[in-house]
Amino acid sequence: MNRVDFHSVSAILFHYLKEADTSQIDYVYMIFASFSNDTEDFMYDNGLVCKWIKGQAKVSPRIVNYYVDDSRKEAMYQDMEKELFPYLSDYANAANDIKTLLISDTSISDFEKERLLSFYAESSSDAYACFIAEVLLFGMSRSFVKFDAKASGGTSPLIDDIILTTLLPKPIKTFVGREKELAEVHELLEEHQTLFIQGVAGIGKSELIKRYIKLHRKDYTNILLLDYSGSLYEMVADLDFVDDTDGLTEKERFRKHFRFLKSLKEDTLLVIDNFDTTASTESLLSQFCDLKCRVIFTTRNLFSSYETLTITADKKQAEQVLQSNLGTSTDYSLEELDLILEFLDYHTMAVELVARLLSYTAITPAKLFEALKENILLPSDDIKISITKDNTTEKRRYQNHMEKLLDMQELEHNQQKVLAVIALAPETGIPIKLLYQWYGTCVNEVNELLELGFLTIEHNQIQLHPYIRKIINARKSLSLNDCPHLFEHLRSTCVNEVSSYHVFALDMVDTTLRFVKKDNEDIWKRIVFAALERTSQYQQFRSFEKLLNECNDICQHYRNISTENSAMLLHFQAVKAAKIHQNFIQALELEEKAIFLATKYGTSQILNLSSMYLDAGRYLALLGKQEKALDYTKKAAGVLSNTQMQYSTAGIFTLTSYAKLLYESGKISDAIQIYSNCIGLVKKIYGDNSITKGYLTQNLAAICASSGNNKMAISDPSYALKTLEQLSYYSLIGGY
Structure with missing residues (x-):
């Protein structure tokens, strides 16, 4: 690591942040505090922040441009000192390490190096903050070079350099006790490669393992925590690797990702949380248990064939949880509290909820105890919550109990x-x-x-x-009608091309699909169609398939389904055939049906019709039918040009797709003309220094060079260099 950039400087700072247990999101909020406070429409996406810190993507130009102003540099100095320094174990040593890095970087000019070193002074914290901020800003704004992770042979490769979004969750602030269980986990992992942590819902399994991770992060080269969602195959396939490409099928993604997991050694801990299934229904379980790394599963079920630590309700633990959550309410008699804990069978989450009841509502321990005795809270005839062998009954009993306790909060x-x-x-x-x-x-x-x-x-x-x-x-x-304003914002965020909340909105749509009552057909129909387009763009094919099934039901059962709706359903079915199943013949058939429906009665959805023509052209090109592909793509561009929509983002993308096909068909002069026109449009709309103009200029230069027009190809080398520096970031935000 001898190149000064955002990744290398952040790596040094993170070394001194180890004791503070700071996440990547915490870190960017600290160093970019002023930007975060001044910018309302910008959201830090976990995956993108992860790429910044790992050196796989250039920091957002919005952040870089924000700190160009000298007054905002001053704000960063202050943020560095006030927000970050309190968490660094030694900010002076951190500054010295950054100075060493700066001196060793031979790619920096002597003039620039002297300018940066002039900020270094072994004096006060504000001087160190000024130096670190200046070097960090320089690293953010210089030409971007992707970090090339090289794993050493004796230990596991660093997953932070390979897998995106490896953030480790922190235990809740009120976590107390369980010292004995924490020690047992560590001892068992020294003896066994695989460990199951078993216990009923809400007993604290996940929080226990989060606490263990916090205590033992330094004992492992890597710790990776994954949430089980019903399939180990899907869980592994859905991991995001730095070098994943859009062309990989799900099976190829799984093989690639699992091959990497198999390369991890004993110095890596893999945690699979909420593994609430059985050995007979999870065919990959034995392969995971054969991994060389340490593996922990948290589960409600008993896996008798493997080493298991069972987490049980414990009186001492329950008393600690109660005291931790009661706050200053300590005037209750211990006898009354002990009776309540016994009735709750010392269940961790139930005790936590009871503590909140006693702290923030008018109910007294005596009244709560009477309610328990009168069976107001309990769903069965049992006086106590008993642990049964039937996990389903046990789960339902605890969940019903939690719901009753929540109801007693008497929330408005x-x-x-x-x-x-x-x-x-x-x-x-x-x-x-x-x-x-x-x-x-x-x-x-x-x-x-x-x-x-x-x-x-x-x-x-x-x-x-x-x-x-x-x-x-x-x-x-x-229900949808409870918050129409909220759900309209979800829809509009999905269709907004420049929103930074796309992934967040899609997560909320997924939860809405499962848990919200669909009592407004119009709102729900528009949300589903908008989210389908966006999940396809973001390659979220698991969510895409769920929404496609929902879209199919909508078109079958809802009133007021238009021909345009039916055409879009066919379009999305074509997307599924092409992108998920790689069946381009079926995709073309479905897309042509969609075009027929959309054009038969006329359509107001010009962008959708253009997308249908464009996708049909793409499928034809993949099937080797170049002339017909060119015809469809020309129609896609023509539809937009006829309505003056060629100036839109989709319009420029369509025109450049047409130009690409023209070039591949040997019609180079036509392709050059379209690229030149697009560059002119982009320059007028987005300015001379836009990344889009850089991308188009690079492609035009490549076409000119291949056709022998070297003079035109190298007419602006400085701009070409700038283009190359910016492209890696732009590709991450869905550029052309």
Whole structure:
């Protein structure tokens, strides 16, 4: 590591952040605090932040451009000192390591190196902050070179350089106790390659393993935590690797990813959380248990063939949880509290909810105990919650119990509604600004729920406890008509080409699909069609297939289904045939049917019709029918030109696709003309220094060079260089 860039400087800073257990998102919020506060429409995507830090993508130009102004540089100096330095174990040594890196970088001119070194002074914290910020800003803004990870032979390759989104979740702040179990986990992993941590729902298995990870991060080269979603095959295939390409099939992705997992050694810990299945239904279980790395499964079921640590309800643990969540309410008699804990069978989550009841509502321990005795809370005739061998009955009993405890909180209707909305967001939470923008002002409700302990806030993200989130979603208490403003924002975000919330919105659409009542056909139909287009673009084919099934049901059962809706259903079925099954003949048949429907009665959806022609042309090209492919692609461009939509993002993409086919067909002068026209359009609309213009200029130069027009190809070498520096970032945000 001898090149100064965002990746190398961040790697040094992270070395001194180890003790602070800081996530990648925490880190960017610290160093870019001023930008985050001043920019409302920008959201840090976990995957993209991960690529910045791992040296696989250039930092967003919006951030780089923000800090060009000298006054904003000053703000970064202050953010560095106030936000980051308190978490560094030694900021002076960190600055010295960065200085050494700077001196050793032979790719920096002497003039620039002297300028940066002039900021270094072994004095106060503000001087160190100034130096680190200047070097970081230089590393962000210089030409981008992707980091090439090289694994050493004796240890596992670093997964942070290979797998994206490897963020490790932190245990909840109220986690206490379990010292004995934590020690047992460590001891068992020294003796066994695979370990199952078993226990009933809500007993604290996931939080235990998060705490173990926090305590033992330094003991492993890598720790990877994955959430089991019903299939080990899908879980592995859905991992995002730095070098994955769009052309890989699901089977190829699985083979590639699992081959890498098999290369990991004993210095790596792999955790598979919520493995709530059986050995007979999961065919890949034995292969995972044969991996060379350490593997932990958390599960509600018993796997008797493997080493297992069972987490049970414990009186001492329950007392610690109760005390941790009671806060200052310590005037209750120990005898009354012990009776309640016994009735709860010392179940961790149940105890936590009871503590909140006693802390924030008018109920007293005596009244709560009477309610338990009168069987108000319990779903069966048993006085206590008993642990049965039937896992289904046991799960239902605990979940019903949790729901009754939640009901006793006597939350107001608006509070329940806000909780249900937040539960639709991913486990990482929802940005506060986004909640207020999409749902509406609910400051009072949020503050009350924070006080009650239901919500937490971290870096302007509102979060729910994962288990409570699951319970609230399972109730399906929210309908589309409850929050039409929210769901309209979901739809509009999906169709907005430049939104930074696409992935977040698609996650919420997925949860909405499963847990929200569809009592407004028009809203739901428009959300599904919008999300289908976006999931296809982001290669989220698991979600795409679910939405396609939903779209099929909508077109069969909803009223007011237009010909355009039916045409779009055929279009998305063609996308499935092509992108998921690589059946281009079937895809072409479906696309041509879609075009027939869309043109038979006329259509107002010009962009959709253009996409159909363009995709049909692409399928024909893949099938070797070049002339017909050229004809369809020309129609795609013509549809947009006739309505003056060639100036749009989709229009420029369509025109360049047409130019590419012309070039491949030997019509080079026509291709050059279209590229030249597109460059002129982009220059007028987006400016002379836009990345889109750089991409088009690079392609035009390549075409000219291949046709022997070397003079035109090298007419602007400085611009070509700038283009190459920017392209890697642009490709990540869905550019042309």
